[in-house]
Amino acid sequence: MKPPAIDALLSVQSHDMRHGALDKQIAEGPRVLAGADAKIAAEKKAFEDKKTALNALERERADLRTRRRTLEDKLTKYRTQQAEVRKNDEYQALTKEIEQGEAEKGAMESEELELLFKIDEAGAALGEEKKAHEAQLAVLQDEKNRLAAQLKEFETERAAEAAAYEKARAAAPADWLKIYDQVKTQGKRGPWVVPLKDQMCGGCHIRSSSASVQNADGKPVFCGNCGRIVYVDA
Ligand SMILES: [Zn+2]
DSSP, rough: OHHHHHHHHHHHHHHHHHHHHHHHHHHHHHHHHHHHHHHHHHHHHHHHHHHHHHHHHHHHHHHHHHHHHOOOOOHHHHHHHHHHHOOOHHHHHHHHHHHHHHHHHHHHHHHHHHHHHHHHHHHHHHHHHHHHHHHHHHHHHHHHHHHHHEEEEHHHHHHHHHHHHHHHHHHOOOOHHHHHHHHHHHTOSOEEEEETTTEEETTTOOOGGGOOOOTSSSSOOEETTTTOOOOOOO
């Protein structure tokens, strides 16, 4: 027979352990939420980095265009000068400048064209990725909301468990409760009140002859190995 005090302790233990588990999960809450925030931030940053890379290409192109236009103005000036010079050597010098400038302008135009392709490609890729990015952000935000809601539920449940724990303690015999608290302070993991099956302790799973239980005298019996309170569930 399981003494009634064991039932009272099992109720205390059940609320005790659930309360402890909730404490742990609530304590981890800030870290879990920060992890969710970090995922969101990383997703945003990866997309922003791509936008920044595209902007850099556009700036590069604008800069190149400005330099090409400056060169074109210079070439126009050379051609005007060339039409006005009288001396042959001056004419030749300007021809050389114009030839060099034209070659430079050609190289710039090729470079601009290449940049333009790159910009088009990057822009198209970004457009494609925008949808995937937004979908992923929504998934991550949902995940964060779910975790936050779960945490709130844990907090509500913890308050209820704390109350139920106190109520269960009030209903348990004081002497057994004292022993329960002592077993707990020995640093074993819960459960601290465990069934004994075929002389095997439900806490440490070691067969122990010293833990044969009658509970006849209504006193707590302990596992000879781990010291947990044992009972025969019959
Ligand atoms: Zn044991």
